[in-house]
Amino acid sequence: MHLDDATLRALLDHELDSGQRTRAEGHLKACDACQERRDAMAARAEAAYARLEPRLTDRRRIWPTSWIQLRRRWGAAWGGAAIVLALTIALSFPSVRVWAGEFLGLFRVQHVTVLPMDITRLGALSDNSPLATQLSQLLSSSVTFTRQAGPPQAAETSAQASQMAGFDVRLPTNRTDAPVLIVQSGEAFDVTIDQARARSLIEAAGLTDLQLPASIDGATISIDIPTGVTAGYGDCPALEQALSEDMETRGSPGRQYINCLMLAEMPSPTVSTPPDLDIEQLAEIGLQFTGMTAEQAREYSQTIDWTSTLVIPVPRNGASYEQVDVDGEIGYLIQRPTDESPQFALVWVKDGIIYAIGGLGNHAQDALDMANSMP
Amino acid sequence: MRKNSNRLAMPESPSTEDFEGLFTRHYPRVYGVLYRLVGRRDEAEDLALEAFVRLWRREEGDETKMDGWLYRVASNLGYNALRASRRRETYELQAGIQALGDDAEADPPAVYERREQILRVRRTLGRMGPRQAKLLVLRHSGLSYKEVAGALGLAPGSIGTLLARAEAEFETLFLSEGQP
Numbered sequence: 001m002h003l004d005d006a007t008l009r010a011l012l013d014h015e016l017d018s019g020q021r022t023r024a025e026g027h028l029k030a031c032d033a034c035q036e037r038r039d040a041m042a043a044r045a046e047a048a049y050a051r052l053e054p055r056l057t058d059r060r061r062i063w064p065t066s067w068i069q070l071r072r073r074w075g076a077a078w079g080g081a082a083i084v085l086a087l088t089i090a091l092s093f094p095s096v097r098v099w100a101g102e103f104l105g106l107f108r109v110q111h112v113t114v115l116p117m118d119i120t121r122l123g124a125l126s127d128n129s130p131l132a133t134q135l136s137q138l139l140s141s142s143v144t145f146t147r148q149a150g151p152p153q154a155a156e157t158s159a160q161a162s163q164m165a166g167f168d169v170r171l172p173t174n175r176t177d178a179p180v181l182i183v184q185s186g187e188a189f190d191v192t193i194d195q196a197r198a199r200s201l202i203e204a205a206g207l208t209d210l211q212l213p214a215s216i217d218g219a220t221i222s223i224d225i226p227t228g229v230t231a232g233y234g235d236c237p238a239l240e241q242a243l244s245e246d247m248e249t250r251g252s253p254g255r256q257y258i259n260c261l262m263l264a265e266m267p268s269p270t271v272s273t274p275p276d277l278d279i280e281q282l283a284e285i286g287l288q289f290t291g292m293t294a295e296q297a298r299e300y301s302q303t304i305d306w307t308s309t310l311v312i313p314v315p316r317n318g319a320s321y322e323q324v325d326v327d328g329e330i331g332y333l334i335q336r337p338t339d340e341s342p343q344f345a346l347v348w349v350k351d352g353i354i355y356a357i358g359g360l361g362n363h364a365q366d367a368l369d370m371a372n373s374m375p
Numbered sequence: 376m377r378k379n380s381n382r383l384a385m386p387e388s389p390s391t392e393d394f395e396g397l398f399t400r401h402y403p404r405v406y407g408v409l410y411r412l413v414g415r416r417d418e419a420e421d422l423a424l425e426a427f428v429r430l431w432r433r434e435e436g437d438e439t440k441m442d443g444w445l446y447r448v449a450s451n452l453g454y455n456a457l458r459a460s461r462r463r464e465t466y467e468l469q470a471g472i473q474a475l476g477d478d479a480e481a482d483p484p485a486v487y488e489r490r491e492q493i494l495r496v497r498r499t500l501g502r503m504g505p506r507q508a509k510l511l512v513l514r515h516s517g518l519s520y521k522e523v524a525g526a527l528g529l530a531p532g533s534i535g536t537l538l539a540r541a542e543a544e545f546e547t548l549f550l551s552e553g554q555p
């Protein structure tokens with residue numbers, strides 16, 4: 001008795017329950033005919049997917065010119081600030097940081113930059129340079145916290161973590177070992193832009209040609225970063241402590257995390273801006289700050305919907321990335337293949353939740369398998 | 376008589392938070408469904424917004440089935456737009472223009488090839504039966520079998536078979552599109 005098409009197709013889509021899957025896979029091992037049918041079916045599915053798939057730039061522009069359009073057509077009294085979903089994750093792999101905390105840490109430190117930062121510039125700012133000092137002063141004088149993050153808290157189960165975090169935490173089903181679950185509460189803050197200070201910072205960076213729009217002065221951007229959850233699989237010593245440590249003072253990751261895979265989940269942060277603030281223009285300024293010319297920044301900026309796109313700067317040198325199908329979405333696998341301590345990150349967004357799996361060593365395939373087994 | 380339990384179904388008493396959450400969760404996929412069907416960003420955006428507006432104005436309905444309703448409306452809007460011959464001429468022309476615009480710096484042969492690919496996919500979908508085309512696009516836009524079944528009014532257990540058939544039909548028709 002061969003497997004029917006429904007079973008084979010559902011097997012490919014991970015739509016069988018565990019019992020059905022086990023039976024189907026058991027049959028497949030012993031049935032060449034079903035294997036051939038499955039392979040042909042997979043090839044057709046892949047071909048259809050590839051042909052139907054929008055181009056990358058189209059996928060990244062998936063949000064409409066935004067809520068404003070909907071509000072206009074809707075006619076409802078929305079009022080208030082336009083809601084944008086924007087987050088820039090600076091994925092830098094700096095050697096002084098523990099990779100395990102990278103994602104959560106960088107989520108936390110998004111408030112230091114609303115602008116996308118190039119890795120090389122980020123690296124320069126990490127040093128105690130005059131520029132870094134000035135940036136620090138600028139931010140410290142312009143950031144007002146409306147909700148502070150508390151210390152990380154441990155959770156016993158995914159249900160408990162979900163309850164604590166306020167969203168459904170999804171864990172991979174292909175892992176039988178219980179993860180270390182840490183819930184990191186979110187925070188919210190307002191950034192008020194002082195044009196004069198920003199101007200002096202830009203001059204300190206040597207970008208004297210860069211023009212700031214007048215509307216930026218006094219503009220307040222409200223950023224709300226939700227609570228996130230980290231699940232550590234494998235050998236993740238002192239995870240809670242590692243996550244709570246000051247990232248800048250943390251030592252080298254070392255080998256103790258070599259068998260640790262970290263899964264981080266967090267709903268998309270929300271960023272509210274004044275309605276007249278031109279996010280694209282702001283993004284262009286940020287891009288110029290990272291070293292692009294005005295023309296390059298404009299061209300690049302126009303390919304991205306800044307109100308919705310999760311932008312992940314990747315180091316130009318020393319890291320590679322590839323687009324991957326993961327968890328039913330398009331994600332990116334970013335790798336830094338150094339001999340001493342190769343690092344990787346798998347990042348995707350599904351149903352408004354940002355997911356990232358990262359670790360040391362050559363476990364990228366394990367990360368993909370984990371992600372694709374998430375219910 | 377409107378159902379008080381369905382806050383989203385009451386325009387005069389909008390639950391903007393609920394609707395905002397719904398929009399945030401579903402817009403990318405609704406847009407993805409429509410983009411795959413019509414092949415143009417601007418039209419996909421318009422139709423996606425139309426689907427949400429219709430959802431907002433919906434007066435009756437079971438809130439638990441709202442997702443299925445939304446994707447059913449979206450896929451119907453997209454498929455109808457795809458099949459509308461007078462619009463097809465427009466979108467085929469404009470899809471080509473947009474492709475050229477998107478690839479201002481790309482080499483002309485590559486732009487031409489991509490434009491042809493877009494049109495070929497749309498023509499193929501237009502030749503498929505409505506259910507197969509919508510099922511294929513919904514699934515390849517990331518909907519689960521259960522969600523696809525909810526949107527198309529099918530039994531979840533039938534999706535695997537129907538999807539396999541739709542993919543085979545798509546492949547056959549797509550390849551025949553390339554024949555003179």
